[in-house]
Amino acid sequence: MNKILVIGAGGQLGQCLKTVAERRGISEIVFPVEQEANILNQGLLNSLLEKEKPKFVINCAAYTAVDKAEDEVDLSKAVNETGAANLAKACKANGATLVHISTDFVFEGNEVKLLKEEDAANPINVYGVTKLDGENAVIDILDEHFILRTSWLYSEYANNFVKTMLKLGAERDELGIIADQVGTPTYAIDLANTIFDIIQSENKSYGLYHYSNEGVTSWFDFAKAIFDISNTAVKANPIPGSAYPTKAKRPAFSVMDKSKIKSTFNIQIPYWRDSLVECIKQLNK
Structure with a gap:
């Protein structure tokens, strides 16, 4: 095993990767604490990779506070762009393949169509810009990469x-949930399984891929499903995004086409509601 x-x-x-690695019996895997793997410290990354000699590096480190990023531009850029570049350099120097996680927020999301990997990215917030730059x-530094949005x-x-x-x-009688932003929820356990599937396939079809669960929903319908599945007695009211203004703009429609990842790695992707049932089952344990 690599x-x-x-x-x-x-x-x-x-x-989630830790949980799935245990379930799948993957033992050749290292989860360093942040102090040992600070992606803003090139020297530290280089010595970590020299010491561990991994064949694959999975980058889950990211600045993901979408609204806060509008104020913390430099920090968002440092983590999402410079950090990704540092890691790519360390991988290149040590002969490792990088699996880098990105986001649907690289898209403007202003038209109703399935987004393909080759579609033009045009982010509308700082988080999206810094993730696209990452x-x-x-791509510029390291040929041996898989980028999963x-x-x-x-x-x-x-x-x-x-x-x-x-x-x-559980705390309130009713909630207003945004109904005019549409996308696809992704159970991180499913994404973790897919990352290991790609690594274990030994398929070197490097490049950019889209991965989310199957299906399409709004935040409102997602919330309704959460309440239904968990038997939570709360009234959910659909509201427009304009009724809940946020610092960062969000894509109105960001449903990604997954046909490339499915055909390249022969991956079966669960439907979002089925995965939500599984997650709530785990939360209830």
Whole structure:
């Protein structure tokens, strides 16, 4: 088995990778703490990769506070662009392949169509801009890369929409949920499985791929499904995004076409609601 190094191991996806690695019996995998794997420290990254000698590096480290990024532009850029570039350089110097996680927010999302990898990216917020710059840095520096764009990530770990809705649903009688932003939720456990599928396939079709669960929904319908599946008695009211202004603009429609990843790696992708059922089952354990 190829040795794997996970950067950003403490975050949501990092924790999911840990869980899935245990389930799949993947033992040649290292989850360094942040102090040992700070992506803003090139020297530290180089010595970490020299020491561990991984064949694959998975980069889950990212600045993901979308609204805060509008104020913390430099920090967002440092983590999402410079950090990605640093890691790509360390991989190049040590002969490792990089699996880098990106986002649907690289798209403007102003037309109703499935977004393909080759479609023009035109981000409308700082987070999206810095993630796109990170993708481009990886592409420029390192040939041996897989960039996976994903969307609406949630799981039983860390803070995410599902856990927030369950918490608010238990505390309140009714909630207003945005109904005019459409995309696809992604269960981070499914994404983790797909990352390992790609690594274990030994398929060297490097490049950019889209991955989310199957299907299409709005934040409102996603919330309704969370309440239905968890038997949470709260009234959900659909509201327009304009009724809940945020610092950062969001894409109105960002549903990604997954046919490339499915055909290249022969991957089966679960429907979003089925995965949500599984996540809520795990949260109830």
